[in-house]
Amino acid sequence: MVGEESHGYWVILLTFVAAYVLAVLPLPQWLLWGRPEWLALMLIYWTIALPHKVGIVTGLVLGVGLDVLEGAVLGQNAFALVVVALLSLILYQRLRVYGLWQQTGVVFVLIGINQLICQWVQNLEGLGARSLFFLLPAVSSALLWPVVLHTLRGLRRYYRVS
Amino acid sequence: MLLAALAVVILIMADLRFNRMETIRSLLDTIATPVYWLADLPTRLGDWSEVHLQSRSQLLEDNERLLQENLVLQGRSLQMSSLQAENVRLRALLNSAALLRDDVLVAELIGISPDPVRHQLVLNKGRSDGVFVGQPLIDAAGLMGQVVEVSAENSRALLITDVTHSIPVQVNRNGVRAIAEGTGALGTLEIHHVSATTDIQRGDLLVSSGLGGRFPVGYPVAVVSDIERDPGQAFARILAIPSAALDRSRHVLLVFTADSGEEG
Numbered sequence: 001m002v003g004e005e006s007h008g009y010w011v012i013l014l015t016f017v018a019a020y021v022l023a024v025l026p027l028p029q030w031l032l033w034g035r036p037e038w039l040a041l042m043l044i045y046w047t048i049a050l051p052h053k054v055g056i057v058t059g060l061v062l063g064v065g066l067d068v069l070e071g072a073v074l075g076q077n078a079f080a081l082v083v084v085a086l087l088s089l090i091l092y093q094r095l096r097v098y099g100l101w102q103q104t105g106v107v108f109v110l111i112g113i114n115q116l117i118c119q120w121v122q123n124l125e126g127l128g129a130r131s132l133f134f135l136l137p138a139v140s141s142a143l144l145w146p147v148v149l150h151t152l153r154g155l156r157r158y159y160r161v162s
Numbered sequence: 163m164l165l166a167a168l169a170v171v172i173l174i175m176a177d178l179r180f181n182r183m184e185t186i187r188s189l190l191d192t193i194a195t196p197v198y199w200l201a202d203l204p205t206r207l208g209d210w211s212e213v214h215l216q217s218r219s220q221l222l223e224d225n226e227r228l229l230q231e232n233l234v235l236q237g238r239s240l241q242m243s244s245l246q247a248e249n250v251r252l253r254a255l256l257n258s259a260a261l262l263r264d265d266v267l268v269a270e271l272i273g274i275s276p277d278p279v280r281h282q283l284v285l286n287k288g289r290s291d292g293v294f295v296g297q298p299l300i301d302a303a304g305l306m307g308q309v310v311e312v313s314a315e316n317s318r319a320l321l322i323t324d325v326t327h328s329i330p331v332q333v334n335r336n337g338v339r340a341i342a343e344g345t346g347a348l349g350t351l352e353i354h355h356v357s358a359t360t361d362i363q364r365g366d367l368l369v370s371s372g373l374g375g376r377f378p379v380g381y382p383v384a385v386v387s388d389i390e391r392d393p394g395q396a397f398a399r400i401l402a403i404p405s406a407a408l409d410r411s412r413h414v415l416l417v418f419t420a421d422s423g424e425e426g
Binding site for chain 1: 163166167169170171172173174176177178183186187190191193194197198200201202204205273274275276277278279280282284311318325326346348409
């Protein structure tokens with residue numbers, strides 16, 4: 001049992017590292033605004049799947065990591081991910097019974113909130129965007145939700161993460 | 163939840179208002195290096211295959227071309243040395259400080275900021291190589307930006323096009339001074355507060371003026387691309403295109419100016 005549990009943590013950690021790499025992967029200029037929020041997507045999945053293991057503290061730690069990677073104000077993504085984790089924790093029972101498209105809708109809103117918070121902190125710094133392009137990741141992330149869901153669910157079942 | 167919210171607010175305040183996070187940040191940056199390394203891997207593999215899988219004829223062709231280029235450049239530098247000597251003599255006549263040649267350190271790009279509003283690069287040289295905060299960054303074509311964060315093995319540089327960046331420049335043709343500010347768009351700088359009657363034309367080269375003491379004198383910064391003189395406005399609206407290949411350079415040069423030792 002103990003062995004299996006540590007095995008489980010390992011898979012979760014690996015998916016988050018993958019999310020970090022995807023988050024800083026160099027992209028062509030025209031794709032830059034639409035980069036999906038990989039870390040938030042994976043955080044939402046793991047919170048829904050394992051709410052007793054992954055939650056607000058995970059969001060906080062992951063967010064600080066992302067801030068360091070992005071060179072953002074320390075706490076910007078942490079703030080956003082804490083809120084996303086909290087909302088996922090509140091919604092997880094409903095989300096589990098939702099159909100795929102309903103889930104996609106909720107993910108769109110969650111990532112949208114994530115983007116709004118990031119935008120708000122950037123505004124404090126004087127870096128605010130002048131268009132609504134900063135909401136584009138919400139669309140791309142929502143579109144990727146089915147892929148993320150099936151991949152992570154497959155991983156979770158294969159490695160029996162619990 | 164409350165605790166997390168409190169932690170986040172304290173973090174944001176500490177970083178944004180009081181700049182208390184420098185040491186923690188540089189420590190965390192060191193840990194972040196492997197992530198950048200992984201993200202950079204596909205590009206490096208591409209480079210590697212390009213280097214190792216080139217045909218012999220291609221290499222010979224390149225070699226031939228580079229030899230010719232080298233010859234031309236050497237020819238130019240011959241003239242250069244005499245001009246430099248002349249420049250030093252003239253400066254001595256004018257009682258001004260001699261221009262010393264700057265030392266450079268070649269750094270490789272290992273990451274770019276994933277956030278489109280932040281124009282930052284991550285470089286593979288850090289404190290152990292002598293990199294310091296405020297160090298100018300150039301490429302083959304012009305000035306790129308300056309170092310804003312240094313950790314043990316890598317550093318983070320702010321590009322001149324970032325919204326928060328400004329650089330003192332002067333028109334190479336007549337010495338008119340101005341300040342070029344980043345616009346947040348990678349191909350555009352904006353020159354503010356130049357009066358409508360100032361002698362500045364489209365195509366003028368802007369070089370760093372050295373005022374402010376951060377950037378060395380005389381590196382090309384941008385070329386004026388657009389001037390709008392509205393009689394109703396006190397200042398002309400001037401846009402310029404950065405000379406450096408800000409989104410293409412993979413190898414960049416960190417400049418050690420003659421007097422940068424004390425700063426670092």
